[in-house]
Amino acid sequence: MAFIDSHCHVIAPLDLAPMAPQRTYTPEPADITQWRDTLAPLGVSHGVLVQPSVYGTDHRVLLAALAQAQALAPLTLAGIAAVDADVGDAELDRLQAAGVRGIRLSHFEPGDPRDRGGFVRWPAFEALEPRLAERGLHLQLFTDSRLLPGLAPRLQRSRVPVVIDHMGRAPAALGARHAGLRTLAALMRDAPVWVKLSGIANISDAGPDHADARAVHEALLAAAPERLLWGSDWPHTRPGGVKPSTAALMDLFIAWTPAALRARIGWDNGRALFGF
Template identity: 35%
Template structure:
């Protein structure tokens, strides 16, 4: 890695980060190993952004923080010019509440479709079945669905997803572990779907997809394949504060930025990913 600290261009957007607390007002629910040990507030996020050059961001509401979306809603109300968000919803959410969330700056529902050993990794949050019920009302309000799904599961689910009146933003480079290989047919099919304009992807989560560990070079071919396929359908996210990691495995943000620079060496393309594409997708 370079000895010089990397800094993002002015106006950059962090399209995937989480906030927690302060706990006396917004208690953290249980997310297993993803439950934070301390609060990470919007002010903490802004302090990080000041160091790396981020101006705007998209809060991904934490699953354990509940379907009221309260901590995220307050942050949007306080900083409407800098923030957009992704919500956790249940099908019984009222139209009035959906309108309140929309007016505040929520742009998407967060849907967890990751599986392990054939079973969902979490029953918390919004499921695919919930999404089917919610989709017509979300489409009316211009929302999309942010989905956390692995490439082979996406290949199996794509027909069902595409029957819904929504576009999709896929988390963490389609959450495909590095040893699967970026030339796997299901990963190639995912990158081809980006070309349709129906799907977007976040180039984030290298620390979650790696088998080799820091500095995550085994994930670089996946990121390059995404950017080569559809640079106008790509956004970047830090995934701060990296919950679920230990002190030993928690990523250094400079490693993640260096990976971005290595995989997207063209400055104009980086600006599209960091500034122009988020502006279109999230309505800044």
């Protein structure tokens, strides 16, 4: 079975590509060849490179990786960029032509330590939405599902697909019945909202098997499997803690997902959303 990795990153050596001065961590270098060598043995043939917060709106590393991928057949990549509300049309067109399929924003309460420096904040969506719609681009949102009850009416009116990072990002210890996760499930059913089954290590306190996250995984499966995507979150650029094994994360997805849904979530949904 072929897989699409819907959430991964590339990081250049610091002396080759400057990082945002307001960043809250400095990840180690990780290039597209390393991603291929790690994920290809797991059946992954396509990937979605997500602009990490450490680069702000500077896309030189992302665009270089997308260009490099063209020489690494059979490898197909798309990109998720980060732009300010006043980005020019020419820049949006340039990003789209390079393979960008979505724009990433952050939505957290003021002072939340997860609202890392370098992100473009949620209010930019008002100005960006019509321009994304014109180009067939979607919104990727880095947030906490506990904030979704207040945001849900706006997401229901979205003119573009909305992809929520990392299973909603709320701690797995809260379980699957809190209001935020219930809102997320409802949005998946009734609004143009997708969710990435990625970043388990970022919500779990029970590594390496992350058993506390299984209830969240299963609740999302029950809500709308046609709105789910699998992602590795390689190279696991978390500010602290032990990095998870990418192969072990794939094993968890297979173990926790009924066989009848694996191809839909691992391949079909991503192929439709990202245009592969």
